[in-house]
Amino acid sequence: MLPDRGLGRQHDGGDVRKRQRGFEPAPDGLCDAGARGQLAMREAARMRCLVAGPLARTSVVVHRSQSLALAALLSLTLGSVGAAQVVRSGNPILQGWYADPEAHVFEGRYWIYPTYSAPYDRQVFMDAFSSTDLITWTKHSRIIDTSGVRWARRALWAPSIVFKDGWYYLFFGANDIQSNQEPGGIGVARSRRPEGPFVDYLGKPLIDAFHNGAQPIDQNVFRDRDGSYYIVYGGWRHCNIAKLNDDFSGFVPFPDGSVFKEITPNGYVEGAYMLLKDDKYYFMWSEGGWTGPDYAVAYAIGATPFGPFERVGKILQQDSTVATGAGHHSVLQARDKWYIVYHRRPLGETDRNHRVVSIDELRFDARGFIQPVVITRAGVERNPIR
Ligand code: FUB
Numbered sequence: 001m002l003p004d005r006g007l008g009r010q011h012d013g014g015d016v017r018k019r020q021r022g023f024e025p026a027p028d029g030l031c032d033a034g035a036r037g038q039l040a041m042r043e044a045a046r047m048r049c050l051v052a053g054p055l056a057r058t059s060v061v062v063h064r065s066q067s068l069a070l071a072a073l074l075s076l077t078l079g080s081v082g083a084a085q086v087v088r089s090g091n092p093i094l095q096g097w098y099a100d101p102e103a104h105v106f107e108g109r110y111w112i113y114p115t116y117s118a119p120y121d122r123q124v125f126m127d128a129f130s131s132t133d134l135i136t137w138t139k140h141s142r143i144i145d146t147s148g149v150r151w152a153r154r155a156l157w158a159p160s161i162v163f164k165d166g167w168y169y170l171f172f173g174a175n176d177i178q179s180n181q182e183p184g185g186i187g188v189a190r191s192r193r194p195e196g197p198f199v200d201y202l203g204k205p206l207i208d209a210f211h212n213g214a215q216p217i218d219q220n221v222f223r224d225r226d227g228s229y230y231i232v233y234g235g236w237r238h239c240n241i242a243k244l245n246d247d248f249s250g251f252v253p254f255p256d257g258s259v260f261k262e263i264t265p266n267g268y269v270e271g272a273y274m275l276l277k278d279d280k281y282y283f284m285w286s287e288g289g290w291t292g293p294d295y296a297v298a299y300a301i302g303a304t305p306f307g308p309f310e311r312v313g314k315i316l317q318q319d320s321t322v323a324t325g326a327g328h329h330s331v332l333q334a335r336d337k338w339y340i341v342y343h344r345r346p347l348g349e350t351d352r353n354h355r356v357v358s359i360d361e362l363r364f365d366a367r368g369f370i371q372p373v374v375i376t377r378a379g380v381e382r383n384p385i386r
Helices: 009-013 037-046 064-079
Strands: 098-106 109-116 125-131 138-145 157-164 167-174 185-191 220-223 229-233 240-244 270-277 280-287 296-302 311-316 323-334 337-346 356-361
Touching (some): 157 229, 220 270, 229 270, 280 323, 311 323
Antiparallel strands (some): 109 125, 157 167, 280 296, 323 337
């Protein structure tokens, strides 16, 4: 994350004002989860049903536990007039302030691993969330806690998870170091289970210093086609790639002897993410300032994990009628669908930590370019995992 210039740090002391704003229904009257403040997030959990067809403009408010039953009832009712019934996730999909989500499929469930979005000194743990259908999410509390990581004390950020040789490895940033004199950086913890508990693996950070100007935060670890694992990471407008060794305790130097190769594209700020699809490397990142409304995601396509990565354009950004500050994302594939899981700020919210996790569809055109994401309040359709 870029150093705060004025605005940021003053919030660090703990602006936890509870905004008890009333819920404002979406302008289109659909049943959705348009969050405004904490009250709205509670409402979001209660409102997960969208009915398409002749009753498409009917607003339905239900408790989550009642939504499927109600949907079934409506299905019977609408059956006679041949209407389709669609259950959608609503956005945000997780209750609470969370950011930097990384989504996966592990052990027959969808998983989301986010940052707990709070003042840095309170970012001392991470929760995870799992689902079998993208609609109902179960919270797994405190999958990792700084009390079990000797060198980490605050600012636990941006989890990235891979499964290898019977272990789930969780890579995380900690301490938001501003120089090589401070302890912290990117660490790794592991667990036999996707829900943790994750235990510090190395007893020290995996990356504890700035290389090529990159702050050691915002990592994404991915498996390449040949089975090698790479980490892409970096804040302060620089991004590096490094090849992990077999047991994730360190790195394999590149043929030229270097360990950290800079792959920074134009516009890069932080939030690196690599997607391999159809023999292409889709490198994505966040641009703009995460505390403001214009945070966004852009991408490039490369033929190798090292690029060169030439910026194609933005794929995710605010929509002044839906939410602001949309950024720091990951990509999820489920059957023939692709999703973008990201954080955004509910309309009217200005507290930098009031970020919520949302999901929308990610679409590729016939030539493999990513189409700009339409951010929604309705979220995505139910997609039971197989
Ligand atoms: O959540 C902490 C920081 O905010 C992340 O590291 C940045 O990418 C930004 O999303």
